[in-house]
Amino acid sequence: MKKTIAMLPGDGIGKEVMDGAKEILKAIGEQFHHTFTFQYGKIGGEALDHQNDPLPEETLALCKNSDAVLLGAVGGPKWESNSPEKRPEKGLLRLRKDMKLHANIRPVKAYESLADHSPFKKEYVENVDMVIVRELTGGLYFGKPSERQHAGGKESAVDTLFYSKEEVDRIIRTAFEMAKGRKMKVTSVDKANVLESSRMWRETAEEIAKEYPDIELEHMLVDNAAMQLIKNPARFDVIVTENMFGDILSDEASVLTGSLGMLPSASLSEEGLHLYEPVHGSAPDIAGKNLANPLAMILSAAMMLRQSFGMEAEAEAVENAVKRVLDGGKLTPDLAVKGKTILSTVEMVEEVKAVLAEEDAILSIMEAYA
Ligand code: NAD
Numbered sequence: 001m002k003k004t005i006a007m008l009p010g011d012g013i014g015k016e017v018m019d020g021a022k023e024i025l026k027a028i029g030e031q032f033h034h035t036f037t038f039q040y041g042k043i044g045g046e047a048l049d050h051q052n053d054p055l056p057e058e059t060l061a062l063c064k065n066s067d068a069v070l071l072g073a074v075g076g077p078k079w080e081s082n083s084p085e086k087r088p089e090k091g092l093l094r095l096r097k098d099m100k101l102h103a104n105i106r107p108v109k110a111y112e113s114l115a116d117h118s119p120f121k122k123e124y125v126e127n128v129d130m131v132i133v134r135e136l137t138g139g140l141y142f143g144k145p146s147e148r149q150h151a152g153g154k155e156s157a158v159d160t161l162f163y164s165k166e167e168v169d170r171i172i173r174t175a176f177e178m179a180k181g182r183k184m185k186v187t188s189v190d191k192a193n194v195l196e197s198s199r200m201w202r203e204t205a206e207e208i209a210k211e212y213p214d215i216e217l218e219h220m221l222v223d224n225a226a227m228q229l230i231k232n233p234a235r236f237d238v239i240v241t242e243n244m245f246g247d248i249l250s251d252e253a254s255v256l257t258g259s260l261g262m263l264p265s266a267s268l269s270e271e272g273l274h275l276y277e278p279v280h281g282s283a284p285d286i287a288g289k290n291l292a293n294p295l296a297m298i299l300s301a302a303m304m305l306r307q308s309f310g311m312e313a314e315a316e317a318v319e320n321a322v323k324r325v326l327d328g329g330k331l332t333p334d335l336a337v338k339g340k341t342i343l344s345t346v347e348m349v350e351e352v353k354a355v356l357a358e359e360d361a362i363l364s365i366m367e368a369y370a
Contacts, residue, residue, distance in 0.1 A: 002035045003309055006066035008059065008095075011045040011088060012282025013292035013345075014072020020294030020349035021070060021301040027353050028305070028314050031360045039066060043095065044074025044088035044282075054091025060098055064273065068308040069099070070301060071277040076284045096136070101267035101275055102167070103174045104134040104246065105303070108233075108253045108263070113326040116337050117258025120230075125256050130236040131178055132253055134246025135171040136267065138163045139197075141243050163197050163242065168204045174268065175240035176212045182237055185216045189225045189241035189249065201242065222249070229253055254279060261293025261334045264300035266307055274308050276300040290344040293332040295322055298352060321355040 005025070009018035022038060029036045041059035048054050054074070063069045074088040084090065110118065110128040118125045143160030150156075172188065179186050188205040190198035202219055209217040220228065222245045228235065229252055241249060254263050263279035278296030286292055299322060306315035329340045330351055336342050343351060 001309065001311075002037070003067045004037045004039060004065070005304070006063045006069040007038050007040045008043045008063075008069065009040070009046075009072040010043050010074040010282065011076050012073060012284050012287035013280075014044075014074065014282055016287070016290065016292050016345050017278065017294040017297035018070065018072040020345060021297045023349050024298050024318060024352055024356070025301055027356050028311075028318065031317070031356065032311070032314050034311070034314075043071070043091045045076055045079045047091060048079060048082070048086060048088060052086070054086065054088050055094045055098075059091075060095070063095065063099065066273070068304045069095075069273065069275045070297075070304060071095075071275060072297065073278065073280060073282040075282050076287070096267060096275070099267075099273055099275060100137075100269045100271055102135065102137045102270060103171055103268040104132075104136050104250070105174075105178070105266040105268065105307075106132045106134070106250045106254070106263065106279065107265075107299075107303075108132065108250075108256055110257050111262070111323060111326050113329070114258050114262070114331075114335060117335055118256060119258075120256060124231075125233060127234040128236075128256055129183075130233070130253065131182070131238050132246060132250045133171065133175040133178060133238060133240040134250055135163075135167065135240075135242050137243075138167045139243030141247075161195065161197050161242075163200065165200065165204060168201050169208065170270065172201075172205050172208050172240055175238050176208060176215055179212075179215050179238040184214060185218070185237035187218050187220050187225070187236055187239045189220050189222050189239055189245055191222050191245075192219070193221060197242070205240075225249060226252060229256070259293065259334045261296050261332060262299070263296050264303050266300070266303045268307070274304070276304040276308075290346055291333050292345045293334050294345050294349055295332075295352075298322060298349075317356060317359060318352075321352045321359065324355045325351045 009015040041062040074092050079088050108130050110125045115122045140161045143162035146159045148157050175186050190201045192198040192202045260280040267275045302315040302318040305311040331340050
């Protein structure tokens with residue numbers, strides 16, 4: 001297969017982890033006989049420095065002419081006092097809007113070898129393997145009016161929680177599709193005891209569930225979901241929820257696994273061009289020091305292989321290689337514990353590549369004797 005990937009490293013550790021993902025994709029391309037073309041574009045602070053625009057037109061055009069977009073991270077202290085329109089984050093927000101990304105997908109998986117890093121007891125987090133599907137374009141963050149009001153000498157403020165039936169239908173369908181290849185369970189999170197939008201959400205989930213008779217649907221109130229994520233996180237498979245609930249719950253869930261440097265994400269568009277990025281930011285405190293954990297970026301690239309290119313075996317090869325490196329006790333400083341080998345960013349990428357090459361060699365020998 002031939003695929004063109006838009007590479008937007010951005011700022012801080014974005015560049016370092018993106019270099020790592022490229023190395024891994026090149027290795028996968030060679031092993032599985034694919035041609036990946038990497039097209040680089042500027043976004044965020046780097047784009048501001050060069051073009052005074054956090055999302056130059058040419059970057060957007062480059063993304064639209066690609067099969068998928070990989071993004072590192074944007075932002076940093078250098079641009080913190082910029083005006084709102086000239087902030088690095090504005091570039092990412094505009095990109096998400098222009099690409100019409102409606103669903104944010106965040107897998108949260110506990111690795112046995114990293115159990116000591118979780119703030120929770122081992123028995124609570126083992127077997128955690130869930131995906132949070134968050135609606136990205138509607139809800140309280142975008143509803144109008146959203147403003148400060150002054151009437152009769154009194155000040156007040158209003159935000160509006162609006163959802164069209166189509167928006168709810170689209171995100172719940174995404175969650176059911178996701179559950180198909182997993183444990184076949186969808187937990188729809190709402191606040192149906194209070195909110196009308198949640199009651200429509202719940203009805204819509206029930207309607208869609210009829211089209212997926214093999215998939216179990218449960219409803220959960222958001223306050224209970226926040227508790228269950230701590231008390232019994234392994235009970236979840238796919239969680240689907242509206243924009244603000246998803247924003248909060250996905251950050252809560254991300255703490256389960258121990259390090260931001262391990263968490264990948266995907267943002268999907270109905271038009272088929274998706275964006276993949278690590279959950280972490282540009283980490284200015286460690287940028288340029290070869291200390292960043294590149295695994296969240298590498299796992300984001302694996303999500304791209306599976307979701308955008310339909311390359312299941314290739315995605316699995318990357319995920320298994322990451323697991324094997326961690327199981328072997330080799331870790332970047334953010335995961336460091338006594339008795340383990342500490343690797344730099346570049347060394348971690350080399351380790352993942354070495355495991356991929358080893359697996360490939362074993363496969364070739366098995367094929368030769370088959
Ligand atoms: P951050 O995620 O950049 O860093 C938080 C902490 O986690 C830091 O101590 C950092 O060193 C550590 N960390 C993050 N990723 C790591 C990795 N891969 N390996 C090892 N350690 C890692 O969040 P922050 O400090 O709040 O934000 C820094 C900048 O990043 C800000 O300008 C913020 O606006 C931006 N940001 C961007 C995005 C994005 O591009 N999507 C997301 C979050 C924050």
